[in-house]
Amino acid sequence: GQSLEQPSEVTAVEGAIVQINCTYQTSGFYGLSWYQQHDGGAPTFLSYNALDGLEETGRFSSFLSRSDSYGYLLLQELQMKDSASYFCAVRDQSRDDKIIFGKGTRLHILP
Amino acid sequence: DAGITQSPRYKITETGRQVTLMCHQTWSHSYMFWYRQDLGHGLRLIYYSAAADITDKGEVPDGYVVSRSKTENFPLTLESATRSQTSVYFCASSDVELAGVSTDTQYFGPGTRLTVL
Numbered sequence: 578g579q580s581l582e583q584p585s586e587v588t589a590v591e592g593a594i595v596q597i598n599c600t601y602q603t604s605g606f607y608g609l610s611w612y613q614q615h616d617g618g619a620p621t622f623l624s625y626n627a628l629d630g631l632e633e634t635g636r637f638s639s640f641l642s643r644s645d646s647y648g649y650l651l652l653q654e655l656q657m658k659d660s661a662s663y664f665c666a667v668r669d670q671s672r673d674d675k676i677i678f679g680k681g682t683r684l685h686i687l688p
Numbered sequence: 689d690a691g692i693t694q695s696p697r698y699k700i701t702e703t704g705r706q707v708t709l710m711c712h713q714t715w716s717h718s719y720m721f722w723y724r725q726d727l728g729h730g731l732r733l734i735y736y737s738a739a740a741d742i743t744d745k746g747e748v749p750d751g752y753v754v755s756r757s758k759t760e761n762f763p764l765t766l767e768s769a770t771r772s773q774t775s776v777y778f779c780a781s782s783d784v785e786l787a788g789v790s791t792d793t794q795y796f797g798p799g800t801r802l803t804v805l
Contacts, residue, residue: 610792619778619796620731664730668792675746676794680730 581679583665588685589655597650597663597682605670609641609648612664614681620664623650652684660686691715694779694797702805707766709800711779718784720762721794722746722754724775731778737762738784769804776801 582600589595599609608627612620626632626641626648638651652659662681668674692713701707711720722734733746735754743754751773753765766773779797 608792612794619798620780620794621796622793625792666792673744675733675736676792677733678731680728 581665583679583682586683590687591655591657593655594653595655599648599665599679601646601667603667603669607668610666611639611650612666613661615661655686657686660684692781692795692797694800696800698801700803701769703770705769707769709764709777711762711797713760713781716759717781719782721780722764723778725778726775771804774802774804
């Protein structure tokens with residue numbers, strides 16, 4: 578079976594840095610993805626890590642440690658528009674490689 | 689280039705009625721998916737399709753029917769709607785890797801908010 582654990586809510590201040598963690602248990606592992614979803618909107622793909630280490634894309638970075646079954650999304654120089662829900666996702670070999678999503682982390686940003 | 693679209697965006701129906709939600713993508717992606725999103729449950733896979741005429745059940749398929757006669761369309765039908773099917777429904781598509789499995793990058797439509805009274 579599989580499970581993805583991420584905090585339900587995180588609060589941070591505008592201009593600061595915030596880290597959203599995700600731990601996973603899967604039958605087989607390909608990589609960890611992150612999606613962003615604004616209220617009333619659709620999930621949009623942010624990043625994908627297949628190998629250990631940090632991947633940087635502008636203000637957003639994503640990290641993976643395969644040995645720890647752990648990853649995180651790092652958001653720097655937070656802006657109010659970053660207020661959204663963030664989902665981690667993995668493909669699960671026990672479910673025909675279908676992508677399984679975590680329940681999401683709601684990021685609140687304070688001015 | 690519209691990408692992936694869903695219709696209708698909002699729908700109110702009554703218990704027992706049949707409802708069809710439409711999904712259309714212009715990328716010729718092999719894989720298409722239907723999810724429902726409810727508070728506390730995140731995104732749950734209803735059905736998916738690896739190619740035209742190939743569909744398979746996801747995590748919560750009961751009460752739903754899908755078809756895929758053309759690569760670009762993947763309609764979802766609620767045969768007899770129930771209140772528990774009130775939800776936001778997202779269609780998504782993804783390309784295929786060399787190994788023939790779906791890539792990890794999924795592209796989502798704007799969603800259909802369905803209310804069953």
